[in-house]
Amino acid sequence: MDVRAVWAVFARNMDIFRRYWLNNLVSNFFEPFLYLLGMGFGMTRYVTGIDGMSYTAFIAPGIVASTAMFAATFESTFGTYVRMVFQKTFDAIIATPVNVEEVAVGELLYGAAKAGIVGIIILAVVELFGFVPQWHASALLVPLVAVVVGLLFSSLGMTAATLVPQIDHFNYYITLFITPMFVFSGIFFPLGGLPNGVQAVAWFTPLMHAVRMSRELVFGQWTHVAADALWLTVVTAALVWPPVVLLRRKLIR
Amino acid sequence: MGAENAGGQKDPAVWARGLTKRYGEFLAVRGVDFAVRRGECFGVLGPNGAGKSTTMKMIYGRTPPTEGKLRILGMDARADMRRIKARIGVVPQEDNLDPDFTVIQNLLVFGRYFGLPRRTAAERAERLLEFVGLAERREARVEKLSGGMKRRLVIARALINDPELLILDEPTTGLDPQARQLVWSKMRELRSRGVTLLLTTHYMEEAARMCDRLVIMDQGRILAEGSPDQLIEEHAGPWTAEILLPPDRHEEARRLLDTGSRDVAGGRKREAIRGWESAEDRLLVYTMSAEEARAVGERLRHAGLGGAGFFSRPTTLDDLFLRLTGRTLREG
Ligand SMILES: Nc1ncnc2c1ncn2[C@@H]1O[C@H](COP(=O)(O)OP(=O)(O)O)[C@@H](O)[C@H]1O
Ligand SMILES: [Mg+2]
Numbered sequence: 001m002d003v004r005a006v007w008a009v010f011a012r013n014m015d016i017f018r019r020y021w022l023n024n025l026v027s028n029f030f031e032p033f034l035y036l037l038g039m040g041f042g043m044t045r046y047v048t049g050i051d052g053m054s055y056t057a058f059i060a061p062g063i064v065a066s067t068a069m070f071a072a073t074f075e076s077t078f079g080t081y082v083r084m085v086f087q088k089t090f091d092a093i094i095a096t097p098v099n100v101e102e103v104a105v106g107e108l109l110y111g112a113a114k115a116g117i118v119g120i121i122i123l124a125v126v127e128l129f130g131f132v133p134q135w136h137a138s139a140l141l142v143p144l145v146a147v148v149v150g151l152l153f154s155s156l157g158m159t160a161a162t163l164v165p166q167i168d169h170f171n172y173y174i175t176l177f178i179t180p181m182f183v184f185s186g187i188f189f190p191l192g193g194l195p196n197g198v199q200a201v202a203w204f205t206p207l208m209h210a211v212r213m214s215r216e217l218v219f220g221q222w223t224h225v226a227a228d229a230l231w232l233t234v235v236t237a238a239l240v241w242p243p244v245v246l247l248r249r250k251l252i253r
Numbered sequence: 254m255g256a257e258n259a260g261g262q263k264d265p266a267v268w269a270r271g272l273t274k275r276y277g278e279f280l281a282v283r284g285v286d287f288a289v290r291r292g293e294c295f296g297v298l299g300p301n302g303a304g305k306s307t308t309m310k311m312i313y314g315r316t317p318p319t320e321g322k323l324r325i326l327g328m329d330a331r332a333d334m335r336r337i338k339a340r341i342g343v344v345p346q347e348d349n350l351d352p353d354f355t356v357i358q359n360l361l362v363f364g365r366y367f368g369l370p371r372r373t374a375a376e377r378a379e380r381l382l383e384f385v386g387l388a389e390r391r392e393a394r395v396e397k398l399s400g401g402m403k404r405r406l407v408i409a410r411a412l413i414n415d416p417e418l419l420i421l422d423e424p425t426t427g428l429d430p431q432a433r434q435l436v437w438s439k440m441r442e443l444r445s446r447g448v449t450l451l452l453t454t455h456y457m458e459e460a461a462r463m464c465d466r467l468v469i470m471d472q473g474r475i476l477a478e479g480s481p482d483q484l485i486e487e488h489a490g491p492w493t494a495e496i497l498l499p500p501d502r503h504e505e506a507r508r509l510l511d512t513g514s515r516d517v518a519g520g521r522k523r524e525a526i527r528g529w530e531s532a533e534d535r536l537l538v539y540t541m542s543a544e545e546a547r548a549v550g551e552r553l554r555h556a557g558l559g560g561a562g563f564f565s566r567p568t569t570l571d572d573l574f575l576r577l578t579g580r581t582l583r584e585g
Contacts, residue, residue, distance in 0.1 A: 002335075010363040015362065016353050088349035095313055095343040096366035096414075097335045253276065253316060 001105065005098040009106025010113070012093075017114065027074075028118045029125070032067040036060060036131055039188065050190060051218070057132045061142065061214035062187030064122045068115035068146035069153045069207055073178055075111045076157030077170040083107075084161065090251060100251055108154045115150020119143045136220025139166040145217070145232075149210045152236040158243035162250045181207045206235060265325030266291050266311055266418045266449040271321035274307045281307040283473035284321065289418075294440070294450040296464035298457070300582055304473040305453035306346050309415040309422045312451070313343045326417060339367060342411030346422040346453075348403050351396045356406060357382065357391045360413055367414040374413065381409040385439060394540045401432025408439060409424035418442060421452040425459060437463060455582055457570040469570075469577060475504060476577045485568045489576050490527035493569075496553060497562035506558045510538065510549065530575055537575070539568060 017024060040056030047055040072197075083089040090103050120143045126132055160173045184191070184198065185207035190197050202208045213228035264417045267289040274282040289295040297305045310316040312325060313332040323330035325337045328556045351359050355376055361508040364374025382388045385405035391400065398406065404424065411419060421543055424440070425433040440463060454460050460467050477484055485491055498506060510526060526549070527539040536559070540546045547563035553559045574582045 004368050005366070008368070011365060012351075012362050015358070019353065028418045087352055088347060089347065089351060091315070091347075092349040092351070092363075093366055095315060095338065095345065096363065098366045099335065099369070 001101060005102040006106045006109065007156045008098060009093065009103050010109050012089075013107070013110040014113070017110075017117075021253065024114075025121075028067065028071050029121060031070075031120055032063045033125060035063055036126065036129070040131060054133075057224025058215075059187055060120075060126045060131045061139075061218040062185065062211040063143055064119050064126070064146060065210040065214045066182050066185070066187055066207060067122050067150055068149040069182070069210070070183065071118040072111040072115040072150040072153040073157045076107070076154040077161055077173065078167065080107055080158050080161040081164070081170070083166050084247075084251070085167070090247075094251065097173055100248045101244050104158065104247040107158060108151060108240065108243065111145050111154025111157070112150035112197070116143050116147035119150075125127070132218060135218050138222075139218040139219050141217050142214050145210055145214050148232050148236055149206065152206050152232065152239055155236070155239040155243050159239075159246060162243060162246035181205050184208075185211045187211050262418075264291075264324070265289060266293075266326060267295075267451060268310075268324040269308075270323075272308065272311060272318055272323055274304070274311060274316065275319040276368070280473055281333050282311070285459060285468075285475045287468050287475060289449060289451050290466075291417075291443075291449055293396040293465040294444050294452065294463050296460045296467035297340060297451075297453040297470055298455065298460040298464075298467050298574070299453075300455055300580075303470075305455075305470055306422050308470070309420055309453060313341060313420050314338055315345075340417050342414065342416035342419040342421070344404075344407050344411050344421040344424055346426070347530075348407055350403060350406060350410070352395050355392050355394055356387055356398070359395060360410055363410050363413050365564070369414065376411075377413055377415070381412055384412075384442075385409045385446065386435070399432070401428050403441065404428060404432070404436060408436070412443075416448065418449045421450065422533060423453055423455070425456065433459075445562070449542035454516060458584055459573070461570055468572060471574075471578050477573070481570060485570070485573055488573055489568050490525075490541050491568055492540050492543050492546040493564075493566055493572055494538040494540060494549040495564045495566060496536045496538070496550060497534060498536045498553075498559050498561035499534060500531060502558060503536050504565065506536055506553055506556075509553065509556050509558065528576065530572070532575060532581065537572060539572070539576075561583040 036056060036059065039059060044055045049055065050058045093103055094100055123139070123142055160170065165168060184202055185205060186202070191202055191208070209231045210229040212224050213232070216223060216225050255361060265288045267287070269288070270286050271284045272282060273280065273284050284509060285308065297308060299305050299556060307316065311318045311323060311330070314330065314337065318330065326340055328337050330337065337568070351362060354362060360378035360381060361374055364378065382391060384581065386406055387402060387406060389407065390402065395403065395406070408424070421440070425436050428436065437459070440450060452463065464481065466478070466480050467484070468475045470476070477488055479487060496506070507529060525541050527541065531536040538546070538549050543565055550559065550563040554563065571582055
């Protein structure tokens with residue numbers, strides 16, 4: 001694995017990101033912003049605060065984490081698939097000294113970076129609009145959570161990308177896996193009120209840990225931070241390699 | 254062969270022995286042997302499905318060989334692919350330019366894959382755009398380019414690392430005649446600068462005009478190897494008598510020519526017929542010279558055969574292919 005080769009792949013995608021920054025802005029930030037505005041302002045009147053915070057403040061950290069998840073997911077599913085199958089970008093790259101593994105890792109790192117950038121911007125929006133009146137300095141670690149979430153979901157998405165027979169199969173992946181996670185990860189309501197079985201299932205989903213960790217970091221509570229960080233690190237480390245191996249299997253015959 | 258891994262100037266550009274590619278049960282390339290010399294233009298001529306692209310893909314490291322030996326620029330294709338790739342350029346059959354980028358960006362991004370310093374890449378990119386006549390389209394999006402321009406851009410992109418060996422898989426397929434001429438002139442220019450060219454084509458004309466030496470490939474096998482003239486000389490004859498004749502009379506014509514050749518003794522030199530081929534309503538007779546070809550036509554006409562049409566013309570690679578495979582290149 002040559003670091004410069006990985007960098008070249010990463011940099012190619014970053015060039016595209018810069019070139020289409022407005023498009024990226026609209027597709028990645030607008031929706032979470034709407035959630036914050038709509039759900040936050042709309043619900044705050046009916047919900048008198050959860051765990052002693054306003055409803056907007058309650059959902060904001062989770063929205064940062066889920067935005068990172070969505071950014072990495074779309075990039076590594078549709079984005080990777082288009083580059084791999086329709087644009088033949090990977091074919092062009094592996095005719096140079098860059099090999100398939102370096103393409104895979106460059107793509108994954110790009111997904112992580114994009115998630116991090118998106119996370120930072122949502123966090124800035126949260127600050128700008130005063131959605132969270134008082135936050136703790138540990139909130140500055142939330143972008144790091146976004147990067148890890150990005151790497152994790154890029155790995156899952158790219159695994160899917162190497163396995164789906166057609167691009168529209170990503171719809172199954174997103175509706176059956178990503179969206180339920182978004183709803184039941186504790187972004188919009190505390191999971192404590194749900195049946196034990198649901199809570200147990202939630203424990204196995206990455207987003208639940210990312211949401212809880214982000215929230216605790218924003219509010220300076222450290223109850224689960226270490227456990228969640230460990231969970232996310234171990235799972236990410238385990239999920240990174242399958243897509244690297246699978247991409248070679250898919251491209252080299 | 255030079256020392257292991259030497260990669261020196263004396264090693265052939267490409268050297269293949271028993272090179273084989275199997276996709277599942279299907280043998281796409283069946284043990285081919287060939288060598289490409291430094292500085293020459295070497296062609297692989299064959300119909301669709303012959304295994305040309307598969308052979309190229311093994312050479313530029315896109316697909317691993319199933320069996321056989323393969324050395325490129327003196328290095329082993331299995332062990333040294335990264336170093337090999339740094340020194341070759343690839344024009345794949347399918348254009349895979351980056352549609353999200355402009356013309357110039359396509360070159361710069363590629364320079365980065367080769368680890369070129371930014372300045373070097375930028376200088377080369379400008380020169381290459383000049384070379385392929387795309388300097389004015391520098392900022393154009395790739396989608397806005399015509400087919401011929403895209404092809405030229407792919408060629409420029411393949412040259413960003415200043416390769417010793419340029420592999421072109423069907424460089425002019427799908428281009429109009431004018432665009433094709435332009436690509437050919439660029440290829441000739443590269444060759445005169447000492448770049449080794451390895452190209453595949455199913456255009457007889459392209460192979461004949463561009464290649465110093467070529468192999469004829471069909472169904473995963475190499476059927477013949479040599480310079481275009483040498484191949485024609487060896488496997489047919491330089492002149493062809495082409496007679497329009499209903500297929501059911503070909504046998505009669507052949508018998509006549511056979512005996513005719515034997516009967517003529519003494520003073521007059523008889524036609525040295527090198528072979529024949531029946532192709533639908535055409536009988537092709539290969540001879541050594543224009544006079545002999547004409548004499549063949551003459552004799553048949555006297556016997557009442559081929560009054561409908563007769564040409565004496567130089568033998569082409571198309572004829573050769575027909576002779577080697579029993580099919581024309583165009584039938585594929
Ligand atoms: N990836 C592949 N999997 C299975 N068969 C293939 C693959 N690539 C090529 N082939 C088959 O191998 C044969 C040779 O293909 P190819 O090398 O592309 O021929 P050419 O370039 O001469 O037209 C064809 O019959 C083609 O269908
Ligand atoms: Mg081909």
